[in-house]
Amino acid sequence: MGWTMDIFRRTSQHNRGTGARYTKMNSPVELVYWETQSDKKTAQKRELVLKKLGHNKKHQLIYGNPKIMKPAFDPFQYEYYIVAPGRVNLLGEHVDYNGGPVLPAAIDRQMNISANPRKDNILHLKALDLTEETWISLDQLDEKIDVNGNPLPDWALYPAGIAWIAQKRSYPISGVDAIFTSNIPIGSGLSSSAAMEVGFAALWRELDGWKLDNLELAILCQQAENQYVGVNCGLMDQFASANGVVGSALYFNTNNLDWKAVNLPPSVSIVIADSKKRRSLSTSGYNDRRTSCEEAVAILKQNLPSINNLRDVTIHDFSQNSYMLNPIQFKRARHVVEECHRVDQAMESLSKNDIIQFGELMKQGHQSLKDLYEVSLPELDTLVNIANALPGCFGARLTGAGFGGCTVSLVEEKHAKNFVEQLKDGYKKATGIEADIYICKATQGVHVEWRKPS
Ligand code: ADP
Ligand code: MG
Numbered sequence: 442m443g444w445t446m447d448i449f450r451r452t453s454q455h456n457r458g459t460g461a462r463y464t465k466m467n468s469p470v471e472l473v474y475w476e477t478q479s480d481k482k483t484a485q486k487r488e489l490v491l492k493k494l495g496h497n498k499k500h501q502l503i504y505g506n507p508k509i510m511k512p513a514f515d516p517f518q519y520e521y522y523i524v525a526p527g528r529v530n531l532l533g534e535h536v537d538y539n540g541g542p543v544l545p546a547a548i549d550r551q552m553n554i555s556a557n558p559r560k561d562n563i564l565h566l567k568a569l570d571l572t573e574e575t576w577i578s579l580d581q582l583d584e585k586i587d588v589n590g591n592p593l594p595d596w597a598l599y600p601a602g603i604a605w606i607a608q609k610r611s612y613p614i615s616g617v618d619a620i621f622t623s624n625i626p627i628g629s630g631l632s633s634s635a636a637m638e639v640g641f642a643a644l645w646r647e648l649d650g651w652k653l654d655n656l657e658l659a660i661l662c663q664q665a666e667n668q669y670v671g672v673n674c675g676l677m678d679q680f681a682s683a684n685g686v687v688g689s690a691l692y693f694n695t696n697n698l699d700w701k702a703v704n705l706p707p708s709v710s711i712v713i714a715d716s717k718k719r720r721s722l723s724t725s726g727y728n729d730r731r732t733s734c735e736e737a738v739a740i741l742k743q744n745l746p747s748i749n750n751l752r753d754v755t756i757h758d759f760s761q762n763s764y765m766l767n768p769i770q771f772k773r774a775r776h777v778v779e780e781c782h783r784v785d786q787a788m789e790s791l792s793k794n795d796i797i798q799f800g801e802l803m804k805q806g807h808q809s810l811k812d813l814y815e816v817s818l819p820e821l822d823t824l825v826n827i828a829n830a831l832p833g834c835f836g837a838r839l840t841g842a843g844f845g846g847c848t849v850s851l852v853e854e855k856h857a858k859n860f861v862e863q864l865k866d867g868y869k870k871a872t873g874i875e876a877d878i879y880i881c882k883a884t885q886g887v888h889v890e891w892r893k894p895s
Contacts, residue, residue, distance in 0.1 A: 543695060564578075573596070577604075623637070714848045741754060763775065821848055824864065824876065832856050
């Protein structure tokens with residue numbers, strides 16, 4: 442039993458005899474149980490608790506709870522091991538479908554995919570976290586069925602979608618035996634889906650020699666999600682998972698797809714709190730917001746003929762012409778116009794290393810998402826209010842589409858642990874809900890973590 446920052450590499454070390462004396466004498470070991478904790482200290486504390494459990498309790502933990510029991514995953518048994526991170530958006534919410542700039546970062550929560558190529562045209566995919574597997578023929582992707590003619594499970598649409606869009610573009614594509622597991626919470630707005638797409642796309646890029654850079658890879662993945670999975674998402678999630686840079690936020694202009702990495706101060710932690718409220722209203726709410734923005738552009742265009750989207754509307758032009766909009770269009774469009782401006786200001790703050798100003802912009806961003814875009818929930822407001830009042834917090838806001846999901850806070854590193862405890866405590870007292878809270882770092886985008894030497 443032990444703790445590690447990289448469970449799969451550690452397991453492999455044990456099996457290669459370079460882990461610990463005990464496992465050297467008693468290998469091979471099999472990974473039968475693991476948990477993810479928010480930080481090193483918590484993991485070490487938890488290890489002590491687990492170590493003290495009696496044999497029966499340990500057995501029950503490993504074999505008695507199918508929800509947390511995962512089958513073994515040793516990625517180094519396969520030829521390819523790909524890692525693709527989730528992402529958090531620091532600022533610029535609901536502007537990606539309005540041509541605006543966003544400021545996400547890839548985070549050290551990741552999708553791990555291991556695979557061997559197959560000689561036939563079958564995708565054999567194992568979702569370890571769901572303990573499910575499926576076999577799909579590359580000849581039947583259009584029908585979204587498995588080899589037995591059953592509809593594909595939802596999760597399989599993401600890798601199958603990548604294969605499908607690649608076929609449409611006439612890229613070569615191999616059958617694979619692939620297993621995958623992720624520690625990105627599913628469906629809470631940290632882009633577990635984009636990480637899966639980008640990871641599988643990177644796998645096939647490596648396997649079949651696709652000539653795509655990471656931005657092109659992200660676009661391919663977005664097309665798969667739009668056209669095959671059927672989710673009308675923007676490009677930010679896939680972009681961030683593909684292009685992440687260690688220690689940096691990514692300024693991404695969704696209008697012309699220019700981007701650059703900007704350093705985050707190293708003494709600042711990104712703390713993500715999962716409200717545990719799932720985004721039940723998200724699809725219709727999201728589509729309504731998009732429609733309001735499109736309507737606003739069409740109306741404002743009468744006076745501002747050069748605009749193509751809300752990003753093209755300056756704060757001044759908006760104040761001169763907003764009388765043309767109905768109250769809903771006004772609120773939605775005002776959020777977008779001001780949010781784009783906030784991202785530009787945030788870039789200035791970062792260039793001056795002014796994280797206090799950056800935090801203020803995050804607070805304003807949340808207020809706007811709550812009052813103007815109306816995508817917050819009482820639980821998200823509670824997390825944000827508690828966070829903003831805690832020592833060391835520069836600013837907090839909901840992140841992602843809203844209607845549930847997570848908040849993000851920038852916190853002085855030395856206060857981070859205390860911040861997590863107090864936020865957890867305060868949220869539990871206010872709502873009765875146990876939030877999952879993660880201290881994250883900005884990390885590298887998708888990459889081949891390991892490839893078996895040939
Ligand atoms: P998110 O905000 O996490 O991207 P989505 O609803 O867009 O939320 O995507 C979540 C879906 O992605 C899941 O319902 C599942 O189909 C798929 N998915 C994500 N992570 C995993 C995983 N570890 N194993 C299997 N499927 C996953
Ligand atoms: Mg998603």
